Amino acid sequence: MRSTTTRAFIxxxxxxVLTLAAxxxxxxxxxxxDFGFVRTAERADSVRYQGPFEQAIDETRYLTNFIGxxxxxxxxxxxxxxxxxxxxxxxxxxxxxxxEVRVSAAEFESGLVRGSSYxxxxxxxxxxxxxxxxxxxxxxxxxxAAFYSLRFIMTRKREYDTKARISxxxxxxxxxxxxxxxxxxxxxxxxxxxxxxxxxxxYFIMTLLVVAYFVLRNAVEDEERRALYxxxxxxxxxxxxxISFFITRLIPSNHPVIERGGLEPPxxxxxxxxxxxxxxxxxxxxxxxxxxxxxxxxxxxxxxxLER
Amino acid sequence: xxxxQHSAPALEVRDLTRAFGVRKALDGxxxxxxxxxxxxxxxxxxxxxxxxxxxxxxxxxxxxxTAKVLGLDVVDDAVEMRKRIGLISHNPLLYPDLTAxxxxxxxxxxxxxxxxxxxVAELLEAVELDHRRLDLTRTFSRGMLQRLSIARxxxxxxxxxxxxxxxxxxxxxxxxxxxxxxxxxxADHTFVxxxxxxxxxxxxxxxxxxxxxxxxxxxxxxxxxxxxxxRRTYRETVGMGVA
Amino acid sequence: MASTSMRQFRAMLRKDIVMELRTKExxxxxxxxxxxxxxxxxxxxxxAGSSFDPRDIAxxxxxxxxxxxxxxxxxxxxxxxxxxxxxxxxxxxxVDRPVIFFAKFIGNLIFLLIVEALxxxxxxxxxxxxxxxxxxxxxxxxxxxxxxxxxxxxxxTLLATMSVNTTGKDFVLAMLFIPLMYPxxxxxVTATSAAIIGGPEGVAAFWTGMAWVVGYDVIxxxxxxxxxxxxxxx
Numbered sequence: 001m002r003s004t005t006t007r008a009f010i011x012x013x014x015x016x017v018l019t020l021a022a023x024x025x026x027x028x029x030x031x032x033x034d035f036g037f038v039r040t041a042e043r044a045d046s047v048r049y050q051g052p053f054e055q056a057i058d059e060t061r062y063l064t065n066f067i068g069x070x071x072x073x074x075x076x077x078x079x080x081x082x083x084x085x086x087x088x089x090x091x092x093x094x095x096x097x098x099x100e101v102r103v104s105a106a107e108f109e110s111g112l113v114r115g116s117s118y119x120x121x122x123x124x125x126x127x128x129x130x131x132x133x134x135x136x137x138x139x140x141x142x143x144x145a146a147f148y149s150l151r152f153i154m155t156r157k158r159e160y161d162t163k164a165r166i167s168x169x170x171x172x173x174x175x176x177x178x179x180x181x182x183x184x185x186x187x188x189x190x191x192x193x194x195x196x197x198x199x200x201x202x203y204f205i206m207t208l209l210v211v212a213y214f215v216l217r218n219a220v221e222d223e224e225r226r227a228l229y230x231x232x233x234x235x236x237x238x239x240x241x242x243i244s245f246f247i248t249r250l251i252p253s254n255h256p257v258i259e260r261g262g263l264e265p266p267x268x269x270x271x272x273x274x275x276x277x278x279x280x281x282x283x284x285x286x287x288x289x290x291x292x293x294x295x296x297x298x299x300x301x302x303x304x305x306l307e308r
Numbered sequence: 309x310x311x312x313q314h315s316a317p318a319l320e321v322r323d324l325t326r327a328f329g330v331r332k333a334l335d336g337x338x339x340x341x342x343x344x345x346x347x348x349x350x351x352x353x354x355x356x357x358x359x360x361x362x363x364x365x366x367x368x369x370x371x372x373x374t375a376k377v378l379g380l381d382v383v384d385d386a387v388e389m390r391k392r393i394g395l396i397s398h399n400p401l402l403y404p405d406l407t408a409x410x411x412x413x414x415x416x417x418x419x420x421x422x423x424x425x426x427x428v429a430e431l432l433e434a435v436e437l438d439h440r441r442l443d444l445t446r447t448f449s450r451g452m453l454q455r456l457s458i459a460r461x462x463x464x465x466x467x468x469x470x471x472x473x474x475x476x477x478x479x480x481x482x483x484x485x486x487x488x489x490x491x492x493x494x495a496d497h498t499f500v501x502x503x504x505x506x507x508x509x510x511x512x513x514x515x516x517x518x519x520x521x522x523x524x525x526x527x528x529x530x531x532x533x534x535x536x537x538x539r540r541t542y543r544e545t546v547g548m549g550v551a
Numbered sequence: 552m553a554s555t556s557m558r559q560f561r562a563m564l565r566k567d568i569v570m571e572l573r574t575k576e577x578x579x580x581x582x583x584x585x586x587x588x589x590x591x592x593x594x595x596x597x598x599a600g601s602s603f604d605p606r607d608i609a610x611x612x613x614x615x616x617x618x619x620x621x622x623x624x625x626x627x628x629x630x631x632x633x634x635x636x637x638x639x640x641x642x643x644x645x646v647d648r649p650v651i652f653f654a655k656f657i658g659n660l661i662f663l664l665i666v667e668a669l670x671x672x673x674x675x676x677x678x679x680x681x682x683x684x685x686x687x688x689x690x691x692x693x694x695x696x697x698x699x700x701x702x703x704x705x706x707x708t709l710l711a712t713m714s715v716n717t718t719g720k721d722f723v724l725a726m727l728f729i730p731l732m733y734p735x736x737x738x739x740v741t742a743t744s745a746a747i748i749g750g751p752e753g754v755a756a757f758w759t760g761m762a763w764v765v766g767y768d769v770i771x772x773x774x775x776x777x778x779x780x781x782x783x784x785x
Binding site: 300 | 328371
């Protein structure tokens, strides 16, 4: 009993210290990334759309996110500059000093997003240090849950069911944290709370899978049957999640990705610290819940002994 | 029945435990039942009677310990064993939207019986349902269902027959018919019966067993049982006190 | 051994079909349910105006109808195994558990395909009249229909076997089924939509969607098949 509590406490302290360190690192040490490392809206002023309009179409969804921004569009050798009013597959409409200008697909040569037309603070990107580690860990813990579920199906030992269930609880927590941080960032960067964008969609599906796991558990009366069903479902879910992830590429995306070339050391180090901190944090929750369950089991055991 | 001691035991249960976590449905149960015996299992609700029968019929695996039926292990030889056991439950285990004949033919196929039509006709006659063989079992009375369910259980000529509270919900007439059917095959089969009815269970059995909280409280051959002492033990385990 | 399993498989399938032809429970409820869905679609689209082209969303509407009707049928198919403890009788017989899975899976697939085959003409009659359709690519639709239904029936059989033992069967099935079905649905809708729009690009997009659906089928049905033994015996 003491060991799980002690482990949980140590992990909690380590997690807390590292997360704080990562926070300080992220805000006071790491710079705002240049475009090319992390494609974020606030540094988008170096994006240039070159070539035929069809290629720019792929970026149309991206472009629509800059509505209201100051853009520069080259068309028929002429350069127009103004606020982006509208962007779709056929036209781009700007509000220039001379009035509205409509540039059609056929004439579009290149475009330049000069930046935000309203002063947005730079700290939007900082969520990266928390959002990404939390999201990654949710996948890892989901993996653990599936692993323990498989072990349970093979051995039928209740301890594996308990481990799988607690892993799933931690997954749920991290999934919700990812959703929360993600939604905040989407609002800050894209101007909307939600977008049916591949990463978000996949992640939404994963959230539903994790919720469904607990719905299933609550709906089965017999303890062993519950454990078996839950194990089977978490394995199916774990196979399903990557398929969802890859298939969603059928939808075009504008979710930022870390591009090749990596991060500058201050960013990378802060990021890694945050990641380790989050792992410790997740582990602490896992151990705390484990301690609680073991204690309950002991009470249950004592009860059955008393009944005899 | 003089050679009972010499024949191989029909049931051989050794330290059988079935547990999930700390909760034990069966806790170290051991007993032997000879062939052609009739074992009655008594015990209060939640004593582990159903679990014991489920383990013996390969529907559940033991957590530890072993159980052998007809010398076959319930885990390793499950498929072979299923061909040689039958179950009559309080649930008819029949499809209401199939006719009596279709139901039996279907299960005959599942057991891979040769010449299923002949066997099914023979059994329908034995349970006196051949006049209703083309009727949906949905339209059958409780007693008729139970008779058909017996025919289903006997299709593949099982050597061990498990009875899970077969009398519950039967009217007196249906009970008589069931008694008659059991008596007819009693001599060359081993029976295992779960029962809440002490009188019935004691009347039929050659061995009696009481379970309470997953543990074996008592296991004795019928000859050794003193009726009033047995009843007292049973009442104590059920928790009703001594009447 | 294989012939025994084949015999058992055929007996189970025949039994399901005989029962269905007798009661018409699944086909009737699924068929009527999909008709009702059409009414709801009409109401939902009633304010869309004349510029709206129903072909754009026809694929989505069709699969929406299929997914909900299939859940209705899947639940039914396992409920009557459970009703009088017949599943227990099956498990007591010397049948390999995968045989039960495949018999139920194929039975569900057949009923699902029948309902789909009936739904599509009704849908086309109600919503797609007067719209030019590229008949060349339309011939591809049965392919994605079968591939999609295979996935629905395969994974659905496993999930329904679980949900039939839960409190609140229908809700639990929906909760397990829809998130797991998401990749299949997306692939199937992409492919169907591409086939409706037609043209060389449509055909290419069709095969992309189709590849996803088939890939999903292979992976998820293997997993369901592997897990079924543990689920059905629990």
